[in-house]
Each structure stands twice: as structure tokens, then as C-alpha cells.
Amino acid sequence: MKLGRILIAGYFLVGLLYAVYAHFWGPEPFRSFAFHLGQGVLWPVALFPSLGPVIAGIVVLVFVAVLMSS
Numbered sequence: 001m002k003l004g005r006i007l008i009a010g011y012f013l014v015g016l017l018y019a020v021y022a023h024f025w026g027p028e029p030f031r032s033f034a035f036h037l038g039q040g041v042l043w044p045v046a047l048f049p050s051l052g053p054v055i056a057g058i059v060v061l062v063f064v065a066v067l068m069s070s
Contacts, residue, residue: 015040018047 019040023033039046045055 012041015043018043022046 016037017040019033019036022039023029023031023036026036028035042055045052
């Protein structure tokens with residue numbers, strides 16, 4: 001297996017484990033598993049809240065770059 005595939009699989013495995021943990025023992029156990037699975041995809045933002053604005057800024061810059069290139 002290539003290193004990129006291993007890293008991507010590891011990222012999603014950590015996200016799945018985070019979703020299971022948050023669903024059963026997290027601060028919002030009344031939420032659905034689908035909600036926690038969505039959080040699991042972006043688990044670094046859920047675990048480190050200060051990364052949220054950084055990732056949002058990157059997304060905005062990419063969006064502006066795509067609009068400018070069209």
C-alpha cells in the first residue's frame with residue numbers, strides 16, 4: 001500500500017473511533033450517530049477548537065482562488 005492511502009485510511013479510522021466515542025460517552029449523547037459521524041470526519045476541529053478558524057480561512061481562500069481562476 002502507498003503511504004498516502006495508509007494516511008487517509010488512518011485519518012478516517014481515527015474519525016470513526018472519535019464518532020463512536022462521542023456518541024456513547026461524549027458531551028452530547030442525545031445527538032444521532034450521523035451527527036457524530038459528521039464530526040468524526042472533521043475530528044481535528046472537534047478536538048482542537050482553535051483550528052476551526054484556520055481551516056475556515058483556508059476554505060475561503062481556496063473558494064476565492066477558484067472564483068478568480070474562472
